[in-house]
Amino acid sequence: MKPFSRGLRAGIPIGVGYLSVSFTFGIMAVAYGFDWWQALLISMMTVTSAGQLAGIGIMVNPGQYLEMLISQLTINVRYSFMSVSLSQKVAPAFSGLKRWLLGFFMTDEIFAVASAEKEVDARFFLGLSIVPYVGWSLGTLLGGLIGNVLPEMIMNALCLAIYGMFLAIVAPVAKTSRAVLAVVAAAVGLHCLFYYAPLLRDIPSGITISICAIAAALLGALLFPVADEEEVAAE
Amino acid sequence: MKDFWIYLLILAGSTYLIRAIPFALLKKKITNRTIRSFLYYIPYSVLAAMTLPAALYATGSMIAAAAGLVVGGIFAVRGKGLTFVAVVSCVTVFAVECILTYLI
Numbered sequence: 001m002k003p004f005s006r007g008l009r010a011g012i013p014i015g016v017g018y019l020s021v022s023f024t025f026g027i028m029a030v031a032y033g034f035d036w037w038q039a040l041l042i043s044m045m046t047v048t049s050a051g052q053l054a055g056i057g058i059m060v061n062p063g064q065y066l067e068m069l070i071s072q073l074t075i076n077v078r079y080s081f082m083s084v085s086l087s088q089k090v091a092p093a094f095s096g097l098k099r100w101l102l103g104f105f106m107t108d109e110i111f112a113v114a115s116a117e118k119e120v121d122a123r124f125f126l127g128l129s130i131v132p133y134v135g136w137s138l139g140t141l142l143g144g145l146i147g148n149v150l151p152e153m154i155m156n157a158l159c160l161a162i163y164g165m166f167l168a169i170v171a172p173v174a175k176t177s178r179a180v181l182a183v184v185a186a187a188v189g190l191h192c193l194f195y196y197a198p199l200l201r202d203i204p205s206g207i208t209i210s211i212c213a214i215a216a217a218l219l220g221a222l223l224f225p226v227a228d229e230e231e232v233a234a235e
Numbered sequence: 236m237k238d239f240w241i242y243l244l245i246l247a248g249s250t251y252l253i254r255a256i257p258f259a260l261l262k263k264k265i266t267n268r269t270i271r272s273f274l275y276y277i278p279y280s281v282l283a284a285m286t287l288p289a290a291l292y293a294t295g296s297m298i299a300a301a302a303g304l305v306v307g308g309i310f311a312v313r314g315k316g317l318t319f320v321a322v323v324s325c326v327t328v329f330a331v332e333c334i335l336t337y338l339i
Binding site: 010012045047058059068073079081088096108112156158160162163164168172173184192196208209212213214216217221 | 238239241242243245246247249250251253254255256257258259261262264265268269270271272273274275276277278279280281282283284285286287288289290293294295296299300303304307308310311312314315316317318319320321322323324325326328329332333336
């Protein structure tokens with residue numbers, strides 16, 4: 001299969017997951033007092049779940065521009081790490097303007113699927129970005145316009161799509177690599193701590209995910225440094 | 236209304252730049268072994284931290300979510316594709332929620 005169509009196909013489960021998540025965002029934004037087109041515009045220009053959610057929470061208050069900037073930088077700092085990580089794996093022809101344009105689509109899920117590639121082709125990355133982007137925008141539009149029309153049980157079930165996808169990315173690698181398994185366990189353990197422990201649980205989730213992910217990956221890097229051959233073999 | 240456009244500019248601008256700058260400007264291969272290892276582990280740690288425990292609260296019931304994760308996890312370990320695992324997880328959640336709602 002050609003890189004573009006392969007990417008397009010790989011993006012379908014992400015798009016389905018996004019559709020349900022952004023549907024909820026559309027409903028919430030309208031409940032916060034935004035028009036449907038404002039919710040749509042926010043989704044189409046940012047494509048980030050946690051960032052957008054925190055964003056509309058701040059936007060309802062006038063003039064908190066600095067708060068907006070700080071919250072977005074903390075919540076979204078993980079994208080920088082993803083961009084650095086993926087920049088190491090792109091094909092030689094994937095450079096310059098292509099990176100400036102396609103970098104826009106660096107979401108957690110698109111990054112995760114792209115990083116499972118041996119070498120990331122620009123056409124693959126573009127194909128991969130399309131369905132999630134359309135899903136994210138369309139979901140917001142539908143949520144903003146028609147609200148909760150789907151039966152609740154179907155909405156609930158769709159919410160797990162995105163996590164099922166995460167499992168499919170992590171599990172096969174964690175099965176063959178003990179180091180990855182340890183990193184995964186550390187990340188989950190830390191996040192549970194931040195989720196349930198008093199005081200720690202008051203920290204916004206966009207920040208705690210960054211802290212846990214960085215700490216666990218750092219632990220892995222220090223305890224189980226990856227040799228070049230291993231890295232290739234593990235993929 | 237003017238506020239909305241300024242906010243949108245900050246929201247979208249900061250999100251775009253934080254993604255694009257490292258991606259576009261980093262052209263050399265990183266040779267430091269610790270940094271390379273860190274970058275190798277980051278996707279797995281991000282996904283793991285995002286999935287648990289949040290996924291347990293993503294659906295209407297924790298039992299259904301856990302069932303969806305377990306069934307999806309079994310197929311994921313066996314190397315099934317992304318779409319397959321995602322669909323199986325959703326169907327499991329739906330089935331378990333139906334059982335919990337109508338049969339129990």
